[in-house]
Amino acid sequence: MLSKRLYDWIDLRIGAREIVKKELTGYLLPKKINEWYSLGSVLMVIFGLQIATGMLLMVYYVPDPEKAFKSITFIMNEVPYGWLIRLCHAVGSNMMVAVLLLHMFSVLMMGSYKSPRELNWLTGFILFCLIQGISLTGYLAPWSQLSFWATTVATNSAAAIPVIGPYLVEFMRGGKLVGPPTLGRFFALHVAVLPAVIAALVGAHLFLLKRTGISTPPSGVQQSRNPWPVESYRYESHPGGIPFFPNYALQDLTSISVYFAVFLAVVFFAPNFLFTPDAFVPANPFQTPAHIKPEWYFLANYQTLKIFPSELLGLSVQVAAMTLLALLPFLDRSPERNPLKRPLFLVCSIGGILIWIGLTIWGHYS
Amino acid sequence: MENDSRRKFLGVCLAGATVAAAAAAGYPVIRYLAPKSGKVGTDKLVFATSDIPDGEAKFFEYAGTSAVLVKTNAGALLALSAVCTHMGCIVQWEKDKQDFLCPCHAGHYSPEGEVLSGPPPKPLAKIPFTVADGKITVG
Numbered sequence: 001m002l003s004k005r006l007y008d009w010i011d012l013r014i015g016a017r018e019i020v021k022k023e024l025t026g027y028l029l030p031k032k033i034n035e036w037y038s039l040g041s042v043l044m045v046i047f048g049l050q051i052a053t054g055m056l057l058m059v060y061y062v063p064d065p066e067k068a069f070k071s072i073t074f075i076m077n078e079v080p081y082g083w084l085i086r087l088c089h090a091v092g093s094n095m096m097v098a099v100l101l102l103h104m105f106s107v108l109m110m111g112s113y114k115s116p117r118e119l120n121w122l123t124g125f126i127l128f129c130l131i132q133g134i135s136l137t138g139y140l141a142p143w144s145q146l147s148f149w150a151t152t153v154a155t156n157s158a159a160a161i162p163v164i165g166p167y168l169v170e171f172m173r174g175g176k177l178v179g180p181p182t183l184g185r186f187f188a189l190h191v192a193v194l195p196a197v198i199a200a201l202v203g204a205h206l207f208l209l210k211r212t213g214i215s216t217p218p219s220g221v222q223q224s225r226n227p228w229p230v231e232s233y234r235y236e237s238h239p240g241g242i243p244f245f246p247n248y249a250l251q252d253l254t255s256i257s258v259y260f261a262v263f264l265a266v267v268f269f270a271p272n273f274l275f276t277p278d279a280f281v282p283a284n285p286f287q288t289p290a291h292i293k294p295e296w297y298f299l300a301n302y303q304t305l306k307i308f309p310s311e312l313l314g315l316s317v318q319v320a321a322m323t324l325l326a327l328l329p330f331l332d333r334s335p336e337r338n339p340l341k342r343p344l345f346l347v348c349s350i351g352g353i354l355i356w357i358g359l360t361i362w363g364h365y366s
Numbered sequence: 367m368e369n370d371s372r373r374k375f376l377g378v379c380l381a382g383a384t385v386a387a388a389a390a391a392g393y394p395v396i397r398y399l400a401p402k403s404g405k406v407g408t409d410k411l412v413f414a415t416s417d418i419p420d421g422e423a424k425f426f427e428y429a430g431t432s433a434v435l436v437k438t439n440a441g442a443l444l445a446l447s448a449v450c451t452h453m454g455c456i457v458q459w460e461k462d463k464q465d466f467l468c469p470c471h472a473g474h475y476s477p478e479g480e481v482l483s484g485p486p487p488k489p490l491a492k493i494p495f496t497v498a499d500g501k502i503t504v505g
Contacts, residue, residue: 056398056399059398059399079398080394080397080398080400081394081395081397081398082398085395
């Protein structure tokens with residue numbers, strides 16, 4: 001058969017069979033692995049799709065305040081399937097943040113961040129911040145009233161930082177107010193700097209995942225306490241576990257299909273779900289629309305700044321919360337990973353999530 | 367045996383679904399990137415005869431490409447494609463020599479578009495035009 005001969009030809013040159021055995025068919029996962037573990041693969045697919053649609057958008061998009069809005073209108077109304085490419089990119093960016101939050105939630109609940117996976121958590125946390133950054137910088141690109149004023153509100157938050165705050169805001173914007181220099185630097189960050197940094201960090205995240213092995217889910221299987229001697233390197237193998245390919249690859253594929261069902265449902269049936277009427281008006285730096293808000297995932301931060309009597313206090317609370325989250329695996333050192341056996345953790349994490357949701361809703365309606 | 371045929375059937379279904387998904391994703395991308403089809407700039411263009419003095423040429427865009435109207439010293443009017451038939455460069459009108467020169471590889475054309483010298487394999491394409499009431503209508 002031609003395909004077998006071709007495979008033999010490649011195998012002889014690059015050792016394909018060995019790679020497949022080591023990385024796919026012989027890569028064993030814990031028997032009771034669940035669907036939550038596939039969210040990382042879903043995120044990789046979303047990231048890939050964002051890159052592909054972003055490259056396509058750059059064919060027609062012009063990063064110039066005079067032309068940006070017109071070029072987006074042109075893409076949406078004139079270019080064949082331009083609306084599809086653009087909506088996939090816009091909806092995809094929001095979905096990426098949402099799925100990333102779910103991924104972090106599952107890692108939190110299953111205690112997968114614990115020793116020796118502190119760096120997996122840390123790289124993931126930095127990726128979370130960078131994804132928010134790439135979404136923020138991309139939000140300005142259409143140069144609509146919504147993007148212009150949401151960026152004004154979002155960048156203005158940094159002014160609460162003592163001493164350097166006002167300068168930092170000016171530095172981010174490239175001027176005192178959001179304007180043409182802001183679009184230039186946000187565009188460079190959005191299409192060049194941040195994608196490269198994110199890709200590199202995804203590589204580091206995967207390297208760490210490969211090196212330590214997949215963590216065993218805390219529930220479902222008779223759990224033996226994992227006496228991990230972190231002084232020396234040990235790969236967490238799963239003898240008798242299920243192979244990544246084809247078994248778990250099928251779960252990945254299932255999760256990706258479910259994701260696409262939800263994603264395409266929004267793209268085709270509720271495309272304006274994310275856009276307020278201000279998204280269809282070109283930016284006017286002299287006319288602030290009423291009730292302008294940042295993107296949904298910044299609403300909690302936005303509301304926190306508003307409820308504290310001083311912005312500095314509001315900012316300090318956020319910095320403290322983010323630092324706590326980033327350093328969680330270094331603070332929470334108990335080996336127990338079952339959430340039902342960690343009442344304090346469960347109360348704090350569920351409480352934190354509820355506060356975040358509450359602040360987001362409050363921010364939306366305030 | 368039954369298992370084998372079932373496996374084969376599922377494999378064919380999977381391959382079919384993959385091809386269908388690839389086509390569903392690929393078609394919009396190709397349409398998105400494809401150049402605008404249809405009549406691009408094929409509308410008739412109108413110039414005043416006074417726009418082109420004797421011995422001079424007027425270059426313009428027509429049907430998405432470059433064209434030229436030339437009036438020889440003898441008063442003959444011609445409309446030609448300005449795209450050199452050799453490598454696609456745009457020919458230049460040499461007023462003093464009353465011919466077209468392609469600066470890329472020194473191809474020479476007569477005012478009628480015939481090849482005089484150089485590498486062009488074919489004459490410049492002629493474009494239909496009419497002259498009436500002091501107006502030149504190209505197309």
